[in-house]
Amino acid sequence: MTDREKILGRIREALAVPAPHPGHATTTSTRPAAEARRWLPLVGETFDEQIALFRANAADLRADFQLLASRDELAPRLRQLAQAEGWQRVASHGGELAQLGCDALNLPVLLADQSYDPLALEACDVGITGCDALIAQTGSVLVTSRSAGGRAASVLPPHHVVIARREQLLPDLPAAFDLVKRKYQPDYPSFISLITGPSRTGDIERILVLGAHGPKKLTVFCF
């Protein structure tokens, strides 16, 4: 008998005796989490309410959220950032929005969605990526290995810049997982992540420090 069969056998034997239902209930519903929207923190109905919530969450997380009036505003804002932080090298990937960001800067670009040298990526000052969605409820950015140039471009450089369109704003977490399923099922990317603010730690006396291992800064441009 293989270990797999042994363990599954022990599980089946154990489950022959039923357990009491949680919360002293007499029955248990089968898809309880599907209704999560009714219990999770409230999100407004309109775009304006949702963008305001995203902005408030981002501020709370110490992420920089910039809502642009049009796509033309992106280039000057990015150049401003690049100058202020003295960017020398940029990591990015193929894809319309990331490309738009790179085109605004006259800097060498490492494309992380093709095979690359990890040391070269580590030397980049910023990772400019697209995303799958922005989530108002939590101020999160949803990325995958397909939408953000692999696993590392959005975590290795010290600054992560996300470029998104207004249509990409989703109200809440149930909508985010619904999107992942609709967009990718059954051929899921090997990496899917909800990024909520810059990298952080409270491991020393519970005092918040940004940039523990991942990016110290997260900037989200949305037009």
Added chain:
Amino acid sequence: MNSPATQFTDQANRVSRDLRHRRLIQTALGKYEIVRDQRKAAFQDWSAARQAAAETKYDAINHLDKYLEEFVSKIEARGTKVHWAGNAAAARDIITGILRQRNARSVIKSKTMTAEEIHLTEALEAAGVKVVESDLGEFIVQLRREAPYHLVFPAMHLTRGEISDLFTRELHSAATDSPEELTMIARRELRKQYLAADAGITGANFAIAETGMIAITENEGNARLTAAMPKLMISLVGIEKILPRLEDLALFLPMLATTGAGQTLTGYNSLYGGPRQPGESDGPEEFHVVLLDDRRTELLADAEQRDALHCIRCGACLNVCPIFRNVGGHTYGTTYSGPIGSVITPHLRGLQDWKHLSAASSLCGACTEACPVKIDLHHHLLQNRRNAATQKPRRLERLGWKIFAAIVNHPWLYALARLLVFVTQPLHALFAGSRLDFVRGWTQSRDLPPVARQSFKNWWRYRS
């Protein structure tokens, strides 16, 4: 070697008098309570969310065979190699075997309590593999050659001064009292390791059956780097981590963040469904998932306490526990401390050796109240006590109760006993609490009330 019970009592005595320790823990947990309550209040209906989370985990655990098979077939379909480990030794052998086969000499590890449970680092080091912890708190306790203090906050018992001294000694960095600078010292140190390590080892917070993915929750980005840079990735996953559906995360991630650290959502919640796929540019070439039983099926077989497998390791029950807050995490001498540790350790490591943890409880029920998946923790502590006593009755205690029963059932015996105690109590007072005292366990920290001059019966009969 002292028994675990003696060690627990000795250390509890020492730590609960340590004012510095008390101050640190009260400050940290005081801050936690404030933010946790803010986040809970943001939910439209926290209690309904708890019930739903409990029911989802109930579904997962009570159909564990079905969901595990679904998880395995889905994740294998994307090229992941799944291994089944019946016990800790098997898991250690599997992991050292994989590393040896790929000739991997160095490992970067992200935080995993399950690896602590099976003492993986010691086994890897014995096999000649260099292991570096990447989570900041774990990195600190690893440098101190110490176990993590808390499920979620491993270095909660240390001040910045102590951490600075540690870094100066071990990493030769300049002394500083800024948490930010200390974090940056660790960041610089660990950066090199991500790129140089031959393999990355992670745990998992959840395993999604429907889509065949593991979910890792973290704030620092160390797990993301561990899963992105090395060529080989190994994830150690307890079989109880299963969640049925992808959308279950919409509930579990914010609840874990709320009760774990008082956050709306933890910094990075990442799903890994396989090694680097065709067309992808990075990530490991090989991805191994090791599913660990290690007596979880024994806990599963105890229907009364099966819900202890619902645990999502948020640490909320530790944070509210008056025992944990007084004796601290290391006193337990276990991987899982606090109420959940007291409940499951007897199942994982033997009831008779670890039953004392179930007695170290005020039965206030704060843990049950705090648990996001409604584990009936304080009742399980009582059940452990009952099971321990049934399994191995204490003769002296039994005899004591027999004598007591005889006395209270015979009025003349009761009157005699009362008289006897009444006469001898003043003598006992002379050595009460000293080493000669046979009821020292009680008297060394408590008063023994004097026997009343008049019995209640007598008083009742002659009341005016």
